Amino acid sequence: MKKVFYLFFLSVFIWMVSCVEPVEFLAGNKKSILIVDGIISDRDVQQAIFLRRAYVSSNTNVFKAVTGAAVEVTENGSATYKCVEKTEGEYLLPVNFRGRIGNSYQLKIKLSTGEAYESDAQSIRPVPEIDSVYSKYAPLGVDWKGIKVDGDIVYLDTKDFPGTDDYFSWSWKLFERQDYCMTCNGGMYHTEAPYNGRCVDYPQLQRQGTIYDYFCVGNCWEIFYSNQTNVMSDIYSSGQKIQARNIAQIPYFQRHGSVLEVYQQSISPEAYRFFKLLVEQTQKTGTLIDTPPAPLIGNVKSVSDPYEGVGGYFLVSGYKVRQFWLDRKEAGRMNARAIGLFEGRMANPEPVNPNPPPVRPPALPCIASKNRTPDRPPGWID
Numbered sequence: 001m002k003k004v005f006y007l008f009f010l011s012v013f014i015w016m017v018s019c020v021e022p023v024e025f026l027a028g029n030k031k032s033i034l035i036v037d038g039i040i041s042d043r044d045v046q047q048a049i050f051l052r053r054a055y056v057s058s059n060t061n062v063f064k065a066v067t068g069a070a071v072e073v074t075e076n077g078s079a080t081y082k083c084v085e086k087t088e089g090e091y092l093l094p095v096n097f098r099g100r101i102g103n104s105y106q107l108k109i110k111l112s113t114g115e116a117y118e119s120d121a122q123s124i125r126p127v128p129e130i131d132s133v134y135s136k137y138a139p140l141g142v143d144w145k146g147i148k149v150d151g152d153i154v155y156l157d158t159k160d161f162p163g164t165d166d167y168f169s170w171s172w173k174l175f176e177r178q179d180y181c182m183t184c185n186g187g188m189y190h191t192e193a194p195y196n197g198r199c200v201d202y203p204q205l206q207r208q209g210t211i212y213d214y215f216c217v218g219n220c221w222e223i224f225y226s227n228q229t230n231v232m233s234d235i236y237s238s239g240q241k242i243q244a245r246n247i248a249q250i251p252y253f254q255r256h257g258s259v260l261e262v263y264q265q266s267i268s269p270e271a272y273r274f275f276k277l278l279v280e281q282t283q284k285t286g287t288l289i290d291t292p293p294a295p296l297i298g299n300v301k302s303v304s305d306p307y308e309g310v311g312g313y314f315l316v317s318g319y320k321v322r323q324f325w326l327d328r329k330e331a332g333r334m335n336a337r338a339i340g341l342f343e344g345r346m347a348n349p350e351p352v353n354p355n356p357p358p359v360r361p362p363a364l365p366c367i368a369s370k371n372r373t374p375d376r377p378p379g380w381i382d
Helices: 002-014 203-208 269-285 329-333
Strands: 032-041 048-056 061-065 070-075 079-082 084-087 090-092 104-110 116-119 130-144 147-159 167-177 180-185 187-190 198-201 211-217 221-225 230-233 241-251 258-266 300-302 311-326
Touching: 032 104, 032 116, 048 070, 048 104, 104 311, 130 241, 130 258, 130 311, 147 167, 147 258, 147 311, 147 329, 167 241, 167 269, 180 187, 180 198, 187 203, 187 211, 198 203, 230 241, 230 269, 241 258, 269 311, 300 311
Parallel strands: 032 311
Antiparallel strands: 032 048, 048 061, 048 090, 070 079, 070 104, 084 090, 104 116, 116 300, 130 147, 147 241, 167 221, 167 230, 167 258, 180 211, 187 198, 258 311
């Protein structure tokens, strides 16, 4: 059970950034654990809180969205902003709500079953500008799915505020041009009735292990996210420049350039200790499948039961964002091998059949999701 909880929390905290201590979940006889995650920031996006519940037994691991909860965020102990459940387990704050530097925020939750939870109150700390972002091509120098591949190491420079104790977190989001909007494994994509836009299995294709990829109609970009926790204390750099901070390792996916969106956050000392401990436990155990010394709990506590462990972390943070064009020119000059956007395999479009009805293969639109967008990313260069 420890292993399951730890791996889930690690996957959550990779994209997130009270004193946190390495303690066991005090779940007692409970067969599930509430997981809370969300970020309140001054970034110009709609803020959201996510609630899930982990159900773990000896042979199954199930995570389900928590619906029907009353979720609210209190600002400076007075103003209250109620969240609206958009999709199952996703609770959105008002569209115009933004966190403000210096203000404090507390999360309060009441489940439909009556249990109540609260976070500690945290203030948004100012964060310095990102001075520059740059990259260096690294032949076989990027870790990707357990192997070394060609790619780029990305660095940034910033300057720490003088006279304050500051704590930083970095993450990124990568936009790659995507030409294919559907993949069928052992089948073919059909738009006509009764299939109406889904893959249909074909026994011969399944026996052959054939995979077909289908072109997009219009523009589309694949989105990749950082998969490592990257935090730092300014104990050795207070008021000084922070130079050549390694913030990303990007595989050489394809020859065309891509946009890397870099995020620099200011976090609380408690959040820093939490994420630093997370990183240390990962390093000490060697691999993610090893059992760590102890699972971590965050800053959300049960009001109803002080012995109940709650997973996740409610993060309050300042943000700076910068787009960087990763041109891939050096990789092209070195004749590097691009690994593509399909887990290392080459794209395989269905052969054209011009004989109606209907003409094949069909193409389909780029559907916006967490991992794909039809909207041109800021900073994109054709």
